[in-house]
Amino acid sequence: MSEIAIRTQGLTRDFPSVRAVDSLDLEIPTGVVFGFLGPNGSGKTTTVRLLLGLLEPTSGRAEVLGHDVTVDPQAVRASTGALMEHSGLYERLTAQENLQFFGRAAGMSRGDVKARIRELLEPLDLFDRRGEQVGTWSRGMKQKLAVARSLMHRPRVVFLDEPTAGLDPVAAAGLRDDLARLVAEEGVTVFVNTHHLADAERLCHQVGVVREGRLLALGHPDELRTAAGGRRLEIAGHGLGDQIREALLAMEGVLEVRPENSRLLLDLSPDVRTPDIVRLVMEHGGEIEEVRRGSETLEEAFMSLLEGGADAV
Amino acid sequence: MLSDIWLVVVKEYREVLLRQGGRRANILNMVLIFAVFGVFMPLQTGEWWVQQPWTPIFWAWLPLFLVSALVADSFAGERERHTLETLLTTRLSDKAILFGKIAAAVIYGYGILLAVMVVSLFTINIAFAAPRRLLFYRPDVTLAVIVFGFLITFMVTVIGVMISLKASTVRQAGQALSLGILMLLFFPGLILGYLYRVLPGDTQVRLLDFIEQLNPSIVLLTVALIFVAVDAIFLAIAMKRFRRSRLIDE
Ligand SMILES: Nc1ncnc2c1ncn2[C@@H]1O[C@H](COP(=O)(O)OP(=O)(O)OP(=O)(O)O)[C@@H](O)[C@H]1O
Ligand SMILES: [Mg+2]
Numbered sequence: 001m002s003e004i005a006i007r008t009q010g011l012t013r014d015f016p017s018v019r020a021v022d023s024l025d026l027e028i029p030t031g032v033v034f035g036f037l038g039p040n041g042s043g044k045t046t047t048v049r050l051l052l053g054l055l056e057p058t059s060g061r062a063e064v065l066g067h068d069v070t071v072d073p074q075a076v077r078a079s080t081g082a083l084m085e086h087s088g089l090y091e092r093l094t095a096q097e098n099l100q101f102f103g104r105a106a107g108m109s110r111g112d113v114k115a116r117i118r119e120l121l122e123p124l125d126l127f128d129r130r131g132e133q134v135g136t137w138s139r140g141m142k143q144k145l146a147v148a149r150s151l152m153h154r155p156r157v158v159f160l161d162e163p164t165a166g167l168d169p170v171a172a173a174g175l176r177d178d179l180a181r182l183v184a185e186e187g188v189t190v191f192v193n194t195h196h197l198a199d200a201e202r203l204c205h206q207v208g209v210v211r212e213g214r215l216l217a218l219g220h221p222d223e224l225r226t227a228a229g230g231r232r233l234e235i236a237g238h239g240l241g242d243q244i245r246e247a248l249l250a251m252e253g254v255l256e257v258r259p260e261n262s263r264l265l266l267d268l269s270p271d272v273r274t275p276d277i278v279r280l281v282m283e284h285g286g287e288i289e290e291v292r293r294g295s296e297t298l299e300e301a302f303m304s305l306l307e308g309g310a311d312a313v
Numbered sequence: 314m315l316s317d318i319w320l321v322v323v324k325e326y327r328e329v330l331l332r333q334g335g336r337r338a339n340i341l342n343m344v345l346i347f348a349v350f351g352v353f354m355p356l357q358t359g360e361w362w363v364q365q366p367w368t369p370i371f372w373a374w375l376p377l378f379l380v381s382a383l384v385a386d387s388f389a390g391e392r393e394r395h396t397l398e399t400l401l402t403t404r405l406s407d408k409a410i411l412f413g414k415i416a417a418a419v420i421y422g423y424g425i426l427l428a429v430m431v432v433s434l435f436t437i438n439i440a441f442a443a444p445r446r447l448l449f450y451r452p453d454v455t456l457a458v459i460v461f462g463f464l465i466t467f468m469v470t471v472i473g474v475m476i477s478l479k480a481s482t483v484r485q486a487g488q489a490l491s492l493g494i495l496m497l498l499f500f501p502g503l504i505l506g507y508l509y510r511v512l513p514g515d516t517q518v519r520l521l522d523f524i525e526q527l528n529p530s531i532v533l534l535t536v537a538l539i540f541v542a543v544d545a546i547f548l549a550i551a552m553k554r555f556r557r558s559r560l561i562d563e
Pocket of ligand 2: 044045
């Protein structure tokens with residue numbers, strides 16, 4: 001059994017006009033990259049602030065690495081790193097001065113800071129530019145530096161609040177690759193907020209889908225996808241006309257049949273077997289080129305979770 | 314703790330005073346301060362500069378202007394440039410951050426005050442000293458400047474930091490602080506003057522007599538103690554106000 005890095009129990013936070021986080025129960029084992037997925041205003045940032053002791057919960061509790069966030073927030077912050085909504089870099093300082101400040105602030109020795117700056121910046125291709133003022137850098141470079149900064153003191157847990165927000169697709173993909181590498185190398189537990197499904201697909205072992213402060217679903221990205229998309233079948237071929245559609249609809253467990261170009265999209269209840277469907281189509285004179293099951297993207301799964309509410313997983 | 318405070322102090326200097334672009338303006342400012350207060354005014358005043366008992370009052374308001382830019386930036390600047398929240402995610406304690414911000418401004422303002430005093434002493438001696446007789450500040454004046462210079466610098470800094478804590482932009486903090494300093498400079502005088510004028514004539518005379526026969530050292534000591542108390546109260550308020558959970562939550 002692996003240790004629990006982050007645990008919340010009934011964690012709730014109210015603001016005057018909204019309940020930003022609503023009875024959140026989470027258990028994230030160490031070493032896991034956890035994606036916290038939700039649309040704007042769903043309470044992701046508020047959750048991270050609660051976990052870092054920057055906001056006080058209205059009710060419920062949370063622990064990070066065994067430290068209660070309201071009782072000993074200092075201990076939590078000492079053992080975690082964070083990249084919040086803004087990169088949080090001092091733009092008037094150089095990259096090196098930024099990392100020095102945050103490294104020293106975390107209690108690292110001068111020598112350690114120096115070695116660590118090299119270790120982190122070299123693979124990010126920023127080491128040679130460490131003497132430049134951060135304010136002159138592109139957004140992508142700043143964001144890479146901010147990731148390095150959050151990992152500077154080798155925290156055991158790191159919080160990343162939408163790390164790829166505001167980056168163009170190429171820069172975002174690059175950052176995702178860097179993040180994946182760093183996470184693997186450093187063995188750090190990651191809590192990443194995002195509404196970019198690509199972040200979750202590329203990085204996360206586990207995702208939680210949240211809406212209006214409530215956790216809707218929890219699982220591996222693939223599990224979420226199949227859970228939301230496993231009851232779907234896609235048939236491509238010829239002669240898939242109205243007659244076949246009607247025959248399929250008459251079959252037990254077939255909920256819906258939609259024609260799309262030369263394909264049929266079927267929504268099925270979980271107990272329907274694919275071979276039975278195929279046989280029925282062929283019996284009615286259809287020629288099948290291809291059959292695909294559960295081909296929904298994570299994005300579709302995500303959207304259907306958000307639309308469907310809490311019953312999905 | 315001390316090294317954490319110092320870390321914040323150094324960061325403040327790097328960011329606010331030595332920054333590119335601002336650097337030249339800051340150097341120019343400094344040169345101007347030394348030229349005016351260290352050279353021009355002592356030359357104008359002459360030997361009296363180091364002899365008259367009013368010198369400390371003159372010195373006392375120099376730090377107000379030195380400190381205000383740094384102090385207005387302290388928290389409002391971090392907020393405006395979106396670095397505050399990240400600073401708050403670090404291991405640094407609330408106290409280390411707050412004291413670091415205060416120390417940065419106090420060391421800067423008070424340091425320049427003392428440096429300008431020394432420079433003006435040189436100026437006076439070069440310009441006016443008779444052969445083989447050096448001019449020096451009166452000892453009581455020296456002591457008063459050293460003590461009151463610090464207490465006033467500290468007070469303005471703490472008030473400024475509190476204003477900056479509340480303000481959403483540096484500009485807003487700067488404006489509120491300038492207003493505060495003006496009130497600080499003129500209000501006590503205005504109120505005392507008003508109170509004095511509403512007194513009946515013979516009470517006025519008796520009050521003046523009373524003031525005249527007071528022991529100046531005891532008066533200064535009392536005023537200094539009052540300042541210490543006020544500084545302590547402001548510091549306590551600032552520490553109470555500076556809570557991480559209250560900075561984000563609004
Ligand atoms: N300090 C605050 N005061 C009042 N309401 C707040 C505060 N912070 C957040 N909220 C509200 O709480 C809700 C959740 O906000 P939060 O920023 O946590 O969402 P989010 O999931 O991070 O959104 P986004 O994807 O846009 O970053 C929103 O309705 C927001 O308006
Ligand atoms: Mg957010």
